[in-house]
Amino acid sequence: MSKHLTKRSDNYSKWYNELVVKAGLAENSAVRGCMVIKPYGYAIWEKMQQQLDIMFKETGHENAYFPLLVPKHLFEAEEKNAEGFAKECAVVTHYRLKSDDNDKTKLVVDPEAKLEEELVVRPTSEAIIWNTYKNWIQSYRDLPIKINQWANVMRWEMRTRLFLRTAEFLWQEGHTAHETKEEAVEEAILMNNVYAQFAEEYMAMPVIKGKKSESERFAGAEETFCIEALMQDGKALQAGTSHFLGQNFAKAFEVKYANKEGKLDYVWATSWGVSTRLMGALIMSHSDDNGLVLPPKLAPFQVVIVPIYRNQEQFNLVSDKAKTIQKDLQANGITVKFDDRDTHKPGWKFAEYEMKGVPLRIAIGPKDIEKGTVELARRDTLTKSFVSADDVSGTVIQTLEDIQKNLYTKAHNFTTNHTKFIDSYADFKAYIENEGGFAECFWDGSAETEELIKKETKATIRCIISEDDLEGKKCMYSNNPAKAKVLYAKAY
RNA sequence: CGGGGCGUAGCGCAGUCCGGUUAGCGCACCUGCUUUGGGAGCAGGGGGCCGCAGGUUCGAAUCCUGCCGCCCCGACCA
Structure with missing residues (x-):
C-alpha cells in the first residue's frame, strides 16, 4: 500500500477512487462496471442495513424477496417505467451453453437454447412485484401491503464509479399498496423522512428534503420525494428517493380491490429505495486527505487498541491491560478491535487505521503502564490526549458521542456555507x-x-x-x- | 456511441520514437539479523506468454495489420 492519498484539492475524483480502494472498501472486478465490496466496506453496508431495517420495521414494513429476472411482457406493462429503464437493461436470451465445435476448451451460447421470451435482469422490481400483488389483493381487507426487499439490481450504465454508480448495486426497495391516494402519499413522505432521519442521525450527513421536478422524476411515478446531500466538492448527491406511484402500476397490472362500498377500485402505490450509493455519500461527506472518516454509529469497529512493546515481557504487560480495557468497553456496548498482530509495527497500524477511518484509537505502551494512562487519538480532529486508564470507558463513550455530533456539525456548516x-x-x-x-x-x-x-x-x-x-x-x-x-x- | 489516452511482475511505472546480450525500477512479497510511542534498516531471494492473433526481419516489448480490454472527457444515470 502506498503511503499517500491524492489530496482532495489536487483531484477530488482521484482522491475518492484511491480512498475507496486504499481503505479496503471495494475494488473493480473482472466484470465491466461491477465492483467487489470488500469485508470492511461490506461491514459498513451491513451496519446501514441493520439500522434501516429496524426503521422499516418500526414503520410497519415486512421483508420479502422477489425474483431477479422479469419476463419481458411484465416489464413492458407500465409504459413509462419500461421506457425509462429500457436503455439500460441486461437481458437473458438463452438458458444453456455448449462446448465450441472448433475449440473444445471454449463455450458458446447454444443457439438451440433460445428462450421463447426474454428475461430482463431487474433494474427495479415494480413489474414483478405488482404482478404478484395482483394475486394478493382482492378487498380493502388485504390492504395496506407494506413490503421491503433487500436485493441487487442491474442498470447497464455507460460510465461507472465505485459505489456512486455501478452496473450492479445493492439496495432495498420498498413497495406498498394502499386504499387511498392520501394514505399512499403519506407513506411516500414518511419513508422519505425515514431516509432523512437515517442520513442525519446515523451517517451524520445533513440532507435537504424535497421533491423532484417532472423531468427528474422516477419513470412511472406521479411524484418523487428525495433527499439530497452536498459533497465536499460542491456537487450534490441524490441519497434516497421515495415515489408516489399513483394508480399507474395498479392499472398496468390490473390490481383492483373491492372497497367498503363494494365497488372495485385500483389501489394506490409507493416505492422507495436507498442503495450502496449511500456508501459513496458517507465517504465523501466526512473523509479527509488522510483517508476515511467514519461516524461512530456506522463504523465496523469504533475503537482500535494498538499495543506498543519492545519485547515479549512488555507485550504481555500491555496486552493484559489492553484486554481488560477491551472487555470493559465491550460491556458498555462499544465495538473494539485489539490489533495484537506482531507482523506490523505501531506506526504502520496508526496509518492504516487512519486510512480506514476508525473513530478512536487507543495506544498502550510501557510508559502508559507506568503512568496509569492510555493514549487516545480522535480520527475526526486528529488530536491525541492521555487519559487515565481507570475510566477509559467513560471517556470513550463521551468522545464517541462528540465525534458523531462533530461530524454532523461540520458537514452541516459546510452545507449551510455552500x-x-x-x-x-x-x-x-x-x-x-x-x-x-x-x-x-x-x-x-x-x-x-x-x-x-x-x-x-x-x-x-x-x-x-x-x-x-x-x-x-x-x-x-x-x-x-x-x-x-x-x-x-x-x-x- | 463520438473525442483523447493506456495495456510490460500483485500494484504503480521506465524502456517502444531510432529493432540487437539474461527486460528494468519503486512499492508489495519471501528468508535472516537488528528493530517496534507515526507507514523501520541492512543483507539475500522469488516472481514476466511485454493484452491477444497474424505479419515483416537473421533477430520484435520495440515496426506493420487486425482484434480485445481498460481509463478519462462528452451524451445517459440511484
Whole structure:
C-alpha cells in the first residue's frame, strides 16, 4: 500500500477512487462496471442495513424477496417505467451453453437454447412485484401491503464509479399498496423522512428534503420525494428517493380491490429505495486527505487498541491491560478491535487505521503502564490526549458521542456555507462555475427553463423546496412568475 | 456511441520514437539479523506468454495489420 492519498484539492475524483480502494472498501472486478465490496466496506453496508431495517420495521414494513429476472411482457406493462429503464437493461436470451465445435476448451451460447421470451435482469422490481400483488389483493381487507426487499439490481450504465454508480448495486426497495391516494402519499413522505432521519442521525450527513421536478422524476411515478446531500466538492448527491406511484402500476397490472362500498377500485402505490450509493455519500461527506472518516454509529469497529512493546515481557504487560480495557468497553456496548498482530509495527497500524477511518484509537505502551494512562487519538480532529486508564470507558463513550455530533456539525456548516439564495442568472452562472454548491432559486416551473439552465451550466434542479409564498416572485432565468422555490446544483 | 489516452511482475511505472546480450525500477512479497510511542534498516531471494492473433526481419516489448480490454472527457444515470 502506498503511503499517500491524492489530496482532495489536487483531484477530488482521484482522491475518492484511491480512498475507496486504499481503505479496503471495494475494488473493480473482472466484470465491466461491477465492483467487489470488500469485508470492511461490506461491514459498513451491513451496519446501514441493520439500522434501516429496524426503521422499516418500526414503520410497519415486512421483508420479502422477489425474483431477479422479469419476463419481458411484465416489464413492458407500465409504459413509462419500461421506457425509462429500457436503455439500460441486461437481458437473458438463452438458458444453456455448449462446448465450441472448433475449440473444445471454449463455450458458446447454444443457439438451440433460445428462450421463447426474454428475461430482463431487474433494474427495479415494480413489474414483478405488482404482478404478484395482483394475486394478493382482492378487498380493502388485504390492504395496506407494506413490503421491503433487500436485493441487487442491474442498470447497464455507460460510465461507472465505485459505489456512486455501478452496473450492479445493492439496495432495498420498498413497495406498498394502499386504499387511498392520501394514505399512499403519506407513506411516500414518511419513508422519505425515514431516509432523512437515517442520513442525519446515523451517517451524520445533513440532507435537504424535497421533491423532484417532472423531468427528474422516477419513470412511472406521479411524484418523487428525495433527499439530497452536498459533497465536499460542491456537487450534490441524490441519497434516497421515495415515489408516489399513483394508480399507474395498479392499472398496468390490473390490481383492483373491492372497497367498503363494494365497488372495485385500483389501489394506490409507493416505492422507495436507498442503495450502496449511500456508501459513496458517507465517504465523501466526512473523509479527509488522510483517508476515511467514519461516524461512530456506522463504523465496523469504533475503537482500535494498538499495543506498543519492545519485547515479549512488555507485550504481555500491555496486552493484559489492553484486554481488560477491551472487555470493559465491550460491556458498555462499544465495538473494539485489539490489533495484537506482531507482523506490523505501531506506526504502520496508526496509518492504516487512519486510512480506514476508525473513530478512536487507543495506544498502550510501557510508559502508559507506568503512568496509569492510555493514549487516545480522535480520527475526526486528529488530536491525541492521555487519559487515565481507570475510566477509559467513560471517556470513550463521551468522545464517541462528540465525534458523531462533530461530524454532523461540520458537514452541516459546510452545507449551510455552500447554500446561497440567488436571483440573478449571471450570479448563478458564476456561482456554479466558480464556487459550487446549492443554489436556492425561484423557478417558473417550465421544463424549458430547466433544460436550458442544464445545458448552459450543467446544474440541474435537485429538488423543489417549496411552492408557497410565491407572491410577486420571479423565475431567476425567465423572469416569469415563479411556480416554486428550488435547489440547483451540479450533481453526481 | 463520438473525442483523447493506456495495456510490460500483485500494484504503480521506465524502456517502444531510432529493432540487437539474461527486460528494468519503486512499492508489495519471501528468508535472516537488528528493530517496534507515526507507514523501520541492512543483507539475500522469488516472481514476466511485454493484452491477444497474424505479419515483416537473421533477430520484435520495440515496426506493420487486425482484434480485445481498460481509463478519462462528452451524451445517459440511484
